[in-house]
Amino acid sequence: MASAPETTDATPGNAAAEGMKTFHREERLRTAGGLSVTDITEQVQEAVRESGVRDGVCCVYSPHTTCSVRVNEYERGFLEDFSVLLRRLVPTEHYYAHDDWDRRTENVSDEDMEASNGHSHCMSMLMGPAGESIPVRDGVLCLGRWQRVLFLELDRERERRWLVHVVGV
Amino acid sequence: MASAPETTDATPGNAAAEGMKTFHREERLRTAGGLSVTDITEQVQEAVRESGVRDGVCCVYSPHTTCSVRVNEYERGFLEDFSVLLRRLVPTEHYYAHDDWDRRTENVSDEDMEASNGHSHCMSMLMGPAGESIPVRDGVLCLGRWQRVLFLELDRERERRWLVHVVGV
Amino acid sequence: MASAPETTDATPGNAAAEGMKTFHREERLRTAGGLSVTDITEQVQEAVRESGVRDGVCCVYSPHTTCSVRVNEYERGFLEDFSVLLRRLVPTEHYYAHDDWDRRTENVSDEDMEASNGHSHCMSMLMGPAGESIPVRDGVLCLGRWQRVLFLELDRERERRWLVHVVGV
Numbered sequence: 247m248a249s250a251p252e253t254t255d256a257t258p259g260n261a262a263a264e265g266m267k268t269f270h271r272e273e274r275l276r277t278a279g280g281l282s283v284t285d286i287t288e289q290v291q292e293a294v295r296e297s298g299v300r301d302g303v304c305c306v307y308s309p310h311t312t313c314s315v316r317v318n319e320y321e322r323g324f325l326e327d328f329s330v331l332l333r334r335l336v337p338t339e340h341y342y343a344h345d346d347w348d349r350r351t352e353n354v355s356d357e358d359m360e361a362s363n364g365h366s367h368c369m370s371m372l373m374g375p376a377g378e379s380i381p382v383r384d385g386v387l388c389l390g391r392w393q394r395v396l397f398l399e400l401d402r403e404r405e406r407r408w409l410v411h412v413v414g415v
Numbered sequence: 416m417a418s419a420p421e422t423t424d425a426t427p428g429n430a431a432a433e434g435m436k437t438f439h440r441e442e443r444l445r446t447a448g449g450l451s452v453t454d455i456t457e458q459v460q461e462a463v464r465e466s467g468v469r470d471g472v473c474c475v476y477s478p479h480t481t482c483s484v485r486v487n488e489y490e491r492g493f494l495e496d497f498s499v500l501l502r503r504l505v506p507t508e509h510y511y512a513h514d515d516w517d518r519r520t521e522n523v524s525d526e527d528m529e530a531s532n533g534h535s536h537c538m539s540m541l542m543g544p545a546g547e548s549i550p551v552r553d554g555v556l557c558l559g560r561w562q563r564v565l566f567l568e569l570d571r572e573r574e575r576r577w578l579v580h581v582v583g584v
Numbered sequence: 585m586a587s588a589p590e591t592t593d594a595t596p597g598n599a600a601a602e603g604m605k606t607f608h609r610e611e612r613l614r615t616a617g618g619l620s621v622t623d624i625t626e627q628v629q630e631a632v633r634e635s636g637v638r639d640g641v642c643c644v645y646s647p648h649t650t651c652s653v654r655v656n657e658y659e660r661g662f663l664e665d666f667s668v669l670l671r672r673l674v675p676t677e678h679y680y681a682h683d684d685w686d687r688r689t690e691n692v693s694d695e696d697m698e699a700s701n702g703h704s705h706c707m708s709m710l711m712g713p714a715g716e717s718i719p720v721r722d723g724v725l726c727l728g729r730w731q732r733v734l735f736l737e738l739d740r741e742r743e744r745r746w747l748v749h750v751v752g753v
Contacts, residue, residue, distance in 0.1 A: 435604040435753075437639045437640055437752050437753050439639060439719065439721050472641070474641050474717050474719055476717075476718065476719050476726065477728075478726060478727060478728030478729075478731060479728050479730075479731075480655075480656050480657045480728065480730045480731055504669075504673060505669060511661070511662075511665045512660075512661030512662070512664045512665050513659060513661040513662040513665050514661075515661060518661060519659070519661050521658075521659045521660060521661070522657060522658075522659045522730060533661070533662060533665050536656060536657060536662045536665070536666070537662075537665055537666050537669050539656065540654060540656050540666050540711070541666075541669065541670075541673075541710070541711065542712070543654075543711060543712025543713065544654065544655065544712055544713060544715075544716045544717070545655045545716060545718070545731070546716075546717060546718075548641075548717050578719050578726055580639075580640070580641055580719035580720075580721075580726075582640060582641055582751060582752060
């Protein structure tokens with residue numbers, strides 16, 4: 247399993263301490279539901295530009311428990327593959343205690359009673375954290391060639407928002 | 416799969432460079448084992464308050480390889496659903512080379528020999544990073560309506576700890 | 585599922601605002617393919633040392649869509665277990681629209697046509713974000729006893745790179 251690393255110190259850099267900045271923005275979108283994916287890369291990069299941060303870290307965050315922000319390729323075939331995988335691992339047609347209104351007593355909301363989303367919570371928890379932290383270098387997100395910042399809707403069609411926070415020099 | 420974003424720049428903000436702060440705290444807890452989940456939101460928010468950081472990022476981190484810090488809803492039904500899902504995807508009753516004492520030679524500890532936890536490692540690796548990074552705005556964690564910061568025990572009942580680090584202005 | 589937290593404020597600390605630093609480095613490696621895992625902990629710690637940051641956050645990041653940076657134990661048995669799990673959940677021998685050259689029209693590259701990697705994308709997306717954020721305290725990564733920083737190759741043998749960005753005082 248193990249392989250020896252070939253360490254090449256390609257671009258070391260120690261930025262000056264002066265002018266530390268922090269920048270915050272919230273964006274809104276309406277998702278299409280059904281594991282729809284929105285490419286938000288340009289908006290995140292635009293926020294980095296406006297922040298004036300040259301070197302630092304950009305945190306992109308979903309404040310929703312049934313959405314996810316993830317970095318990966320935006321290619322329709324792959325997004326379809328991932329959707330198939332997620333539905334196979336976390337089937338919608340399944341018993342979820344979260345959706346059992348004979349049992350549930352906590353966090354009861356009309357919204358949830360209208361449309362069950364126990365599977366959406368399980369999907370987002372399985373997929374990991376609510377957001378991604380991406381290094382910023384020379385005012386640009388350090389995304390690889392195929393990397394895009396994606397906003398994933400794991401629940402039905404809804405009004406959503408995401409946050410971006412940039413910290414650096 | 417794709418949906419067009421409706422960009423509304425809701426709360427842009429560029430904080431002044433002066434007074435950058437960093438704050439660190441460690442908390443301890445005793446977990447109940449069996450995929451128990453502890454809601455640590457109030458303690459994380461209290462750390463943010465004490466840090467004096469108004470705008471920045473809060474990193475909540477588990478220094479354990481068989482625990483996880485995750486942001487999601489704290490609702491018993493959902494936590495039970497997720498526990499069922501995780502046990503289905505990563506069954507405890509399975510061969511794990513990590514627990515095979517006829518083979519294993521690395522990182523041998525009495526602790527591990529007493530209680531096998533190969534499945535716990537697999538669960539935490541599948542679930543993602545050791546922690547979550549949450550934006551802080553106006554001295555408050557930018558959690559959504561249902562979001563809570565959760566500490567997940569994926570192994571047996573144990574003494575555990577988690578770290579919180581806040582960076583910002 | 586729930587357990588009461590036993591809060592002990594072990595090491596609170598509010599660092600001075602002066603001397604905020606940001607440090608960036610890129611490292612290269614050649615992976616072995618086949619879900620190989622490289623332990624990059626020493627190089628990450630070395631970057632933290634060179635950054636001069638005593639208190640802050642270290643972001644370790646993979647700019648590749650079919651690799652992952654994760655914190656967990658480096659023990660060959662466990663890495664084998666995880667590899668078995670990942671192949672079971674995301675089988676290589678499966679239909680992936682990403683690899684269907686009769687259908688695919690986006691992001692077409694010779695590289696992908698030579699070797700299908702739809703399963704690698706699905707694995708990395710399922711595993712979570714591209715990187716990990718680790719708190720730094722007294723110039724040292726706050727890794728737990730068994731935690732190591734791991735670079736995972738989810739695709740075939742390739743030239744790869746990873747980034748480390750440290751922000752703090």
